[in-house]
Structures are given as C-alpha cells and as structure tokens.
Amino acid sequence: MPARTHTSGATLSTSPSLSISGLDFTWPDGSPVFDALDAVFPTGATGLVGSNGTGKSTLLKLVVGELTPTRGSITIPGTLGYLPQDVALRPGRRVDEVLRLREIRESLHRIESGDSTESDFATVGTQWDVEERAVALLDRLGLGHLVAVPADLDRVLGTLSGGESMLLALTAELLAEPDVLLLDEPTNNLDLHARARLYEAIGAFRGVLIVTSHDRELLDAMDTIAELRAHRDGPTRLRMFGGNYTHYRAVVDAEQEAARAAVNDAKNDVRKQERELVETRTKIDRRIRYGQKMYEQKRAPKILMGKRKRAAQVSAGKLRNTHLEKVDDAHDVLAAAEERLRDDREIRVALPATKVHAGQAVAHVGDLEIVGPERIALIGPNGSGKTTLLDTIDASGPAVPWRYLPQRLDVFDESRTVAENVADVAETASNEQIRAQLARFLFRGSDADAVVSTLSGGERLRAALARILLAEPAPRLLMLDEPTNNLDLVSKAHLTEALSSYEGALVVVSHDLPFLRELHPTRWIEL
Structure with a gap:
C-alpha cells in the first residue's frame, strides 16, 4: 500500500x-x-x-x-x-x-x-x-x-x-x-x-x-x-x-561525448563481426563443396569419406555458431552503448508561407501601429499592461489573418483531444496531415489522442503552439504572451529557430531577454 x-x-x-x-x-x-x-x-x-x-x-x-x-x-x-x-x-x-x-x-x-x-x-x-x-x-x-x-x-x-x-x-x-x-x-x-x-x-x-x-x-x-x-x-x-x-550540463555533455565514441566503436565492431561471419560461411561452403566432390569421385574408402563428411559438418557448425555468437555479442554491446545516448526529443516547426510585405498595414491600436513584417518585443514590469495591450490588438481585428497565444493558454476545448483541437482551426487538412504536423510538436502516435485536460504545463504549451501555427489561413500576425513558459531548454531553442524564420509580423511579450534578443526584434516597446 x-x-x-x-x-x-x-x-x-x-x-x-x-x-x-x-x-x-x-x-x-x-x-x-x-x-x-x-x-x-x-x-x-x-x-x-x-x-x-x-x-x-x-x-x-x-x-x-x-x-x-x-x-x-x-x-x-x-x-x-x-x-x-x-x-x-x-x-x-x-x-x-x-x-x-x-x-x-x-x-x-x-x-x-x-x-x-x-x-x-x-x-x-x-x-x-x-x-x-x-x-x-x-x-x-x-x-x-x-x-x-x-x-x-x-x-x-x-x-x-x-x-x-x-x-x-x-x-x-x-x-x-x-x-x-x-x-x-x-x-x-x-x-x-x-x-x-x-x-x-x-x-x-x-x-x-x-x-x-x-x-x-x-x-x-x-x-x-x-x-x-x-x-x-x-x-x-x-x-x-x-x-x-552548469555543472550538471558539463557532466552530461562529457558522458554523451564518451557514449557517441562508444557507439561508433560498437558499430565498427558489428560491421567487422558480420564481415567475418560472411567470410566464414564462404569458407565453410567451399569445404562442403570440396568434400561432396571428393565423395562423388570416390577418391577414398566410403566409410572414411563418411567420417570426414560428418567431421566437416560438425566443425563447420561450431565455426558458424562461434561467429554468430560474436555477431550477437557485438549487437548487444552496440545496444548498450546506444542506451547511454540521449534521445532528447525536440520540437521541429515548419511554418507555412506567412509573408507580410514591407509597408503592408497589419494592425493599428491607439498609438501603436504595426506595419510590414515588424518584430516587436514588448517588455515591462508585471502589471504594466503588456497582456492588456495584446488583448486590445486581438479584439480590434487586425488587417491580416492573426493568431494570439495568451499567457493562460485558454485556447482549447479541454474535453477534446489535441488532434481534435487542431482540426478545429485547420478545416481543410486531412487527419493524416494534422497528425504529421503534430508529430513535429512531439505529439506522435497516440500522444495526439490525449485529452487536453490531462496535459502537463509544457505539453499544453506545445499543443497551443501547434494549434495557432497550424491554423488556416496561415497567420500573418502572431501575438505571443510568454511563449517560453514551461518549455524545456532544447525545445525553447527550436522555437526560437522557427520564429526566426517566420516572415509575418510578430509581437512577443516575454521576460526572457536572451530569447527576445535571438528573435532580432525590429522594435522594443517598454511599458
């Protein structure tokens, strides 16, 4: 109990x-x-x-x-x-x-x-x-x-x-x-x-x-x-x-370097053992053919030929089994080495064509005007009104297709699955296309059938990103409120890489300054 x-x-x-x-x-x-x-x-x-x-x-x-x-x-x-x-x-x-x-x-x-x-x-x-x-x-x-x-x-x-x-x-x-x-x-x-x-x-x-x-x-x-x-x-x-x-990463990185070297050595040994197995089988086949030929030509007494044939078969079997064991052992060593290699899953985002041309009007709220493929980093202390500004832009109805990722991630029907939530905003996409895209956000196989209410914080964020980035029509304005919350460090790096290639207008609220700098904002606005 x-x-x-x-x-x-x-x-x-x-x-x-x-x-x-x-x-x-x-x-x-x-x-x-x-x-x-x-x-x-x-x-x-x-x-x-x-x-x-x-x-x-x-x-x-x-x-x-x-x-x-x-x-x-x-x-x-x-x-x-x-x-x-x-x-x-x-x-x-x-x-x-x-x-x-x-x-x-x-x-x-x-x-x-x-x-x-x-x-x-x-x-x-x-x-x-x-x-x-x-x-x-x-x-x-x-x-x-x-x-x-x-x-x-x-x-x-x-x-x-x-x-x-x-x-x-x-x-x-x-x-x-x-x-x-x-x-x-x-x-x-x-x-x-x-x-x-x-x-x-x-x-x-x-x-x-x-x-x-x-x-x-x-x-x-x-x-x-x-x-x-x-x-x-x-x-x-x-x-x-x-x-x-920092110490933890240094230890893990050193272990991974050693693990990669061990995997390479193990792969080389597998190839060597498999090659020797093929060579051994070739030699055995030659001996068997030679013995068969001698038997057919009756160059020795029949009883002696029979003994030689049986001895050759036993010897060939032992030799073959020895090399098979060596191949199996080499594969076991390789499997053990690969187990030490980390298979850290990473978000791989391919954004659709979302280009906004220079001079194209995107949104206009009060004193804030967004024109062309601007990248706006919205910063300021808690309570200064950053989220309120995004809410206002969202409510105003921008001039281009847009999507908004709110801080609280309340963009789902909590009772439905991840795949069903994405299908709601990608009406022309087939089930296979939706699942293929969700796999890029690490929802593979049955993971895409998880009910949203059961997801962890990081999984919810990945699902929310998938929902807005796979939406139809493709969003030409993205508004993201603290998008790196709950993302692991590897996934954060891949999100940064994906957003760096985004050709639409981008407004991002974040307290993560390294993340914002890597997006190369064209404008910083501090409230």
Missing part, C-alpha cells in the same frame, strides 16, 4: 531529507509514469529537470498528495508548502484569502474591537504581528504597490497580472514557514526585478527546497540537480547530480 508520512519537527535530524521509496504511478488509461522510483532530496535547493512530459509536475503532485501512487512510500520531514505551476486565482478572491490569513485577521480584529471569544485567541496564538509580517514580505517580493498597509489585505485580485499572482502565491507559502517547499516553474511570467526578488527569497530558505524550472539562472543557484529521464522501452528514472545546472 502507498504511504505518505510526515516526520514531526521534534524528531528531525540536523539535516532532514525528503525520501521516496519504491514509488509506482500509472495514469488511469494505463500509461506508466514511475516504476519503483527511489530518491532522496536533502536539505538545500534541488532543481528538478527533464524534458517536457517526463513527470516533473506529476512527481510534485504525488509528494503533495494531489495524486496517489500505486505503490511505494514518501516520507516528508515536517510541514509541506507547494506552489503549483498554474496559479489559478479567482478575480473575486481577497489577498488575505490567498495568503491564508483571513481567519486569523478576523480573529485579530474581533480581539481589537473587544468582541472576541476564547477561540479567537486560540486562532491567533502568538501571531499578533501576522499582518505586518505579510505586508513586509509582500514589499520585499515587489508587491508593495498592491499591499502597502494591513488594510490593503482586503483588496481583491481581479487586476493582478500573472507574475503578481505567482509572487502572491509564493508569499503565502513563505509566510507558512514550511520545512519542505515545492515550487513548480516559479519564475513563469515574472519580470526581471521580480525574478531577482524570488531568487533572493529562495536563497534565504533553509529547509528542503525542490524546484522544477527551465530558468537557467535559477537552476544555476541550486545546490543539487535531480534529472528525470524517460529511457527507451523502460520507466522514467531519477538521477542526482551534485552542483548546479
């Missing part, structure tokens, strides 16, 4: 760790994710990395208890905090609700007004300064403009940006002071200043910290890297690397 246990603070060692033992998990459709997974996450910061879909978010949900393993145990040293990848904040919720402070604030206010009960004092406990601590922490994380005084904790969240929502949710976890903190893509949608503040907050955390991220700078601040990797025809495995992401 699966088990999740929490060790009380009183029994913790000086260096507690989160441990996973014999963990099995399979999706309801029978797709296996983990098989007898073992891991120990020590005190300090661990970056959990791996290609999209390898199970990073799934593992965190198993630790938190949102998913139940088929078998195995998870031991958590003390209290647990969790920041999910998609922080869904209802517009009507108050700040103190998100911070999980509403009940204690109401008790505080009743005590201050003289209308309290015994339960109010029990609720407050020793946290008489909880409002001041919340305001101070929000200010340290760059949300002082939202909550400057305790009374501001009453405000609602409808006007918050995605980055502000993420920082607010992180504040809630830090205020709880957990022993173990899990963060799933915490820098998504954060501007550069907010990222710096988040790095500082993470650096100050003293418990067991596990972070899934594709943010290279954040991963370089980790003490340990844990890599989840799906193996050929086998379960996903987890491997720990001491040091940060």
Whole structure:
C-alpha cells in the first residue's frame, strides 16, 4: 500500500531529507509514469529537470498528495508548502484569502474591537504581528504597490497580472514557514526585478527546497540537480547530480561525448563481426563443396569419406555458431552503448508561407501601429499592461489573418483531444496531415489522442503552439504572451529557430531577454 508520512519537527535530524521509496504511478488509461522510483532530496535547493512530459509536475503532485501512487512510500520531514505551476486565482478572491490569513485577521480584529471569544485567541496564538509580517514580505517580493498597509489585505485580485499572482502565491507559502517547499516553474511570467526578488527569497530558505524550472539562472543557484529521464522501452528514472545546472550540463555533455565514441566503436565492431561471419560461411561452403566432390569421385574408402563428411559438418557448425555468437555479442554491446545516448526529443516547426510585405498595414491600436513584417518585443514590469495591450490588438481585428497565444493558454476545448483541437482551426487538412504536423510538436502516435485536460504545463504549451501555427489561413500576425513558459531548454531553442524564420509580423511579450534578443526584434516597446 502507498504511504505518505510526515516526520514531526521534534524528531528531525540536523539535516532532514525528503525520501521516496519504491514509488509506482500509472495514469488511469494505463500509461506508466514511475516504476519503483527511489530518491532522496536533502536539505538545500534541488532543481528538478527533464524534458517536457517526463513527470516533473506529476512527481510534485504525488509528494503533495494531489495524486496517489500505486505503490511505494514518501516520507516528508515536517510541514509541506507547494506552489503549483498554474496559479489559478479567482478575480473575486481577497489577498488575505490567498495568503491564508483571513481567519486569523478576523480573529485579530474581533480581539481589537473587544468582541472576541476564547477561540479567537486560540486562532491567533502568538501571531499578533501576522499582518505586518505579510505586508513586509509582500514589499520585499515587489508587491508593495498592491499591499502597502494591513488594510490593503482586503483588496481583491481581479487586476493582478500573472507574475503578481505567482509572487502572491509564493508569499503565502513563505509566510507558512514550511520545512519542505515545492515550487513548480516559479519564475513563469515574472519580470526581471521580480525574478531577482524570488531568487533572493529562495536563497534565504533553509529547509528542503525542490524546484522544477527551465530558468537557467535559477537552476544555476541550486545546490543539487535531480534529472528525470524517460529511457527507451523502460520507466522514467531519477538521477542526482551534485552542483548546479552548469555543472550538471558539463557532466552530461562529457558522458554523451564518451557514449557517441562508444557507439561508433560498437558499430565498427558489428560491421567487422558480420564481415567475418560472411567470410566464414564462404569458407565453410567451399569445404562442403570440396568434400561432396571428393565423395562423388570416390577418391577414398566410403566409410572414411563418411567420417570426414560428418567431421566437416560438425566443425563447420561450431565455426558458424562461434561467429554468430560474436555477431550477437557485438549487437548487444552496440545496444548498450546506444542506451547511454540521449534521445532528447525536440520540437521541429515548419511554418507555412506567412509573408507580410514591407509597408503592408497589419494592425493599428491607439498609438501603436504595426506595419510590414515588424518584430516587436514588448517588455515591462508585471502589471504594466503588456497582456492588456495584446488583448486590445486581438479584439480590434487586425488587417491580416492573426493568431494570439495568451499567457493562460485558454485556447482549447479541454474535453477534446489535441488532434481534435487542431482540426478545429485547420478545416481543410486531412487527419493524416494534422497528425504529421503534430508529430513535429512531439505529439506522435497516440500522444495526439490525449485529452487536453490531462496535459502537463509544457505539453499544453506545445499543443497551443501547434494549434495557432497550424491554423488556416496561415497567420500573418502572431501575438505571443510568454511563449517560453514551461518549455524545456532544447525545445525553447527550436522555437526560437522557427520564429526566426517566420516572415509575418510578430509581437512577443516575454521576460526572457536572451530569447527576445535571438528573435532580432525590429522594435522594443517598454511599458
């Protein structure tokens, strides 16, 4: 039976760790994710990395208890905090609700007004300064403009940006002071200043910290890297690397260089053994023909000829079997060498003809006019109105076919499959054409039949990109709001390469400056 246990603070060692033992998990459709997974996450910061879909978010949900393993145990040293990848904040919720402070604030206010009960004092406990601590922490994380005084904790969240929502949710976890903190893509949608503040907050955390991220700078601040990797025809495995992401890449790159050399050597040995097998068979055939000829010409007594024939057959069989074994052994060595080679899947995007001519009107909203194949990088701090501007352009109806990838990726019918969602916007494409194109976005075979609601964050982004880039008519204006969120580093590089060859107009909101620079913007607009 699966088990999740929490060790009380009183029994913790000086260096507690989160441990996973014999963990099995399979999706309801029978797709296996983990098989007898073992891991120990020590005190300090661990970056959990791996290609999209390898199970990073799934593992965190198993630790938190949102998913139940088929078998195995998870031991958590003390209290647990969790920041999910998609922080869904209802517009009507108050700040103190998100911070999980509403009940204690109401008790505080009743005590201050003289209308309290015994339960109010029990609720407050020793946290008489909880409002001041919340305001101070929000200010340290760059949300002082939202909550400057305790009374501001009453405000609602409808006007918050995605980055502000993420920082607010992180504040809630830090205020709880957990022993173990899990963060799933915490820098998504954060501007550069907010990222710096988040790095500082993470650096100050003293418990067991596990972070899934594709943010290279954040991963370089980790003490340990844990890599989840799906193996050929086998379960996903987890491997720990001491040091940060740069060290991890250096180790992996060195291993891959050695693996490629081993594969080349093994291939050469296979060719050699197969060639020697052919030569041996040729020699054996010659001997057999010579023996048959001698037998037919009766150049020796019949009984002696029969013995020689049988001896030759036995000898030929042994020789043939010896070389067959050598060929089999060479193939086994090659297979083992190829297993060490990484088969990291990469997005391969071929954009349709989307050319916009110089001087062609594309869109006009207020003071912003987009003309010709412009490449506009839209930057600015969280809450400055970048997403609002894209929404306005989208609502205005540009002068050319366009597609918009919103930050929240709400472009799907969640109850339908990836292939069906793409078919909705590519009406003339055949099922075979749609599936061939989806394979370029790593939805191969039955992956294209996955229901959208079951996809991970990275898979959702790939599906959303496929839906807008395969749409008909081909989009001549692309508006992308944080398109690299949740993409692994290899896929991000291929998306950059694809967008670099795009001949239409492009408006991109991103806090990822290296990504923006590689798109070679013709105009930078800062809000």
